[in-house]
Amino acid sequence: MTNSLTTPQLVLGTMDHGTRVDERTAFRLLDRFVEAGGFWLDTANCYSFWTDPSGLGGASERTLGAWLRANPGARSRVGLATKVRQDPLVAHSWPASAEGLSADAIRRGLCGSLDRLGVDHVDLLWAHAEDRAVDLAETVAAFGEAVAEGRATRIGAANHASWRVQQARGIARAEGLAEWSALQLRHSLVQPRPGTTVPEQGHKMLAPDDLDFARSEGLALWCYSPVMMGGYTRADRPFSSGYAHPGTDRVMAVLAEVAREVGATPNQIVLAWLMAQGISPIVGASRIEHLDEALGARAITLSEEHLRRFRDAR
Template sequence: MHTIPLGQTEVSVSQLALGCMLMGTLTNEADSFAMLDRYLAAGGTFLDTADCYAWWPGPEYTGGESESVLGRWFARTGRRDEVFLATKGSAWVADPEAARAGRLSDDEKYAGTAGDTLRHALDGSLRRLGVDHVDLYYVHVDDPRTPLEETLEALAGLVAAGKTRYLGWSNVPTWRLERIRQLCDRFGWPAPVALQQEHTYLRRHPGSGNLSIVDDQQLAYLRSHKDLTLVAYSPILKGVYDDVHKQRDLAQMRSYHGADTDARLATVAKVATELGISGSLLVLAWMLHQRSPRRVALIGPRTPAQYDELVAALDVALDDAVLDVLDAAGA
């Protein structure tokens, strides 16, 4: 398991992170524990969750299930100090039933980033996890309703209190990220060291308004700001590279549809066939080979079998010729 530096901190994290989003809901506790055990046995250290995971799978769920499962695993194994633990706040949903029914806008749905909201959110996460601190705390969804100064001052207080070591941001456009960094520099607040965004081999089409997806501008920004590490969620887009029906119907694909995506999907299919591996495995290996900027690939398997399939990407070596073909593809 390779590691990469977390920003310009003294910490290195596993380049393949284990997303725990479905643990405690669609993934039962036994399978969750099995994947956690296997991940650590493979040398993995980077676990990712959030307080809102996962309210959406069904009416019996309210959020917090993933953190609670991790808390029970820590209690059973005593392995808290062996992992780099990340969780997130600001996207807690107080009314999951209304959210599942689609009756709420994002502004109405999410808790937001007010100072007291974040303080209470992290305290709740620590209780569910059964720990006294996390290693990385993200703002999960950006909140333009709350002044950035209030949010950043509250986050600085959480670091000062020892409740989190580092800070991160997720689902945020580049201009907003630069504003965050400027305010941190001006007031001496701790700046984010991790940026978690949707990122895959496909490129967002120019007409998409989905600012949660890394675009060329954001990649260029990250190349110039090495104190930020990109953590890529949805690197295989729910298996879209191996399923023509998902390529057509998956809701996430709305941000990618177009000639460029068609060309890239065709290239993945051709190269994967030549190498005798799945398209998902090829794309995940491609991401792990990226150097400018380096990035963490965040996988979120639902079953131990899916975990085993995805972790095999660590053993896929892509030579420069293959990488050149993949990188050159597009319309």
Template sequence: MRTRTIGSGESTRQVSAVCLGAMPFGTTVGEEESFAILDRFVAAGGTFIDTANNYAFWAPGGRGGESEALLGRWLAARDYPEVVLATKVGAQPTVPGAGLEAAQGLAGDTVRAAARASRERLGVERVDLLYTHIEDRSVALEETLSALADLVDEGVVGLLGASNHAAWRLERARAVAAASGRPGYSVLQYRYSYLQPRYDVPFPEGGHVHASPELLDFAKVHGLPVLVYSSLLSGAYTRPDKPLSPPYDHPGTQARLAALDEVAKETGATRNQVVTAWLLGHDPQVLPLVGASSVSQLDEVLDAVELELTADQRVRLDAAR
């Protein structure tokens, strides 16, 4: 498994270049299959696992916290000291049956309480990476960042991350942290894949924010790793029963899919594998965050880690419009 570096200084961590998303574990993916997927990931050299305190409140019977709780049971049954766990706070609905309109938000006391609850469900004394899952513009950035920095100072959180924030908010947060001399965001997480959406058409998936060229440039300038979710578009690259989301309905999509199929034929790989290889060689650097509901789905991605695209193949993939 290839590795990547996240964080800096004493907080630097080496993680697998592919991060396993645990979103469906404990709801749409049962415990036995979830454990098998997690075990296979670690056996293949995977060390980076991602969840959130609201996964998966929208699933049948879900209320949020199911994924963290399952990971806690898995960790208790295993001994994997090298696993790096990331979770997120801020987007858990406070009203049963509600959505992000009732999200818990990022007030200081809320962040502290949510982080404590996540640690309890995960069964850990320290979360390796804690993201603010969504923005909360009703709360001053200074308040949120102070609460997060307190958690780092207390040793119960390692690194801080931001997911689905506007680029200008990230710059402001960077300035606030620098002025106070306290920890700030050092990892980012956004939606991103080979197919590029129209930015004037919103995603139907609530809260999703796509990594724009501006965001990726900001990350590159400041040396911030970007975890990219929905990297395989929830199966839409390969499954006829999984239609593309409306923002991808534009002429450039067909041009990109044609280039993708051309390279897949040349390499003998699947579309998903070519997309994963493209992401692993991306400039600026990104780390694909992939989900799997079966071991076979995970194996398809793991087989792509060693797929090397030629310079010519990358040029053709990048140039398709």
């Protein structure tokens, strides 16, 4: 798989590695993903403090670091993407102790990530969420510094308003610094009612304007929670209440029809649909069969007729 940011492709999310997913299983998933031609691995310095008994982040990065050490040569075959902003500085005290996006916090956060991963740079460094308590110019300068010093190859913004990203890009351009060139938001085939707040704190939904912005500016666009935590196929994991509206019913009906016609699973169709929009979906699998299912979406090409039916249903 290409290492290009702008080419839509499956990204392996490693949020639960080292916590809900034990190291042995994590290694098997990482091995399988790379063997199948996968390239991008997505983590964050805060993963996953909410499930780690310590109440602190770092488990995912430590697990990735252990896998890299156990697999000499693997570093050249994968792209490492991590995030700073949300790591709690005090155990079991979030968001009150979240590190934020000050220059010092970014430097410390990235330094910690590189140490846990056992590498001298990451291929993509994300600002995990906004921090409006810090002047944007300070944040932009710190991210630019990370690129200038070779500790990050590319930089991006997750869970940010598009206007803030564009403002940051303008500041970087004026100062001769590296610009945020990627955007990461929550997105899937089904959409909640306008104005609905999803239960997951801090998630920012991709809006049509965000997609338009990314395309017009040539930004890479990644999305998380693409298969809605199993909601498309598992009765025990229903969509949250904000998704209870006629549009969801119409989309689900079309999804079932298209899956039958193509001979694929609903999850594979959703992933193929996202990639057809130019979006790279981040898939967090905890079992090999689930990862294999996701990887199978790469072979699916949806017709213009399929895409039109989804547009009409939404």
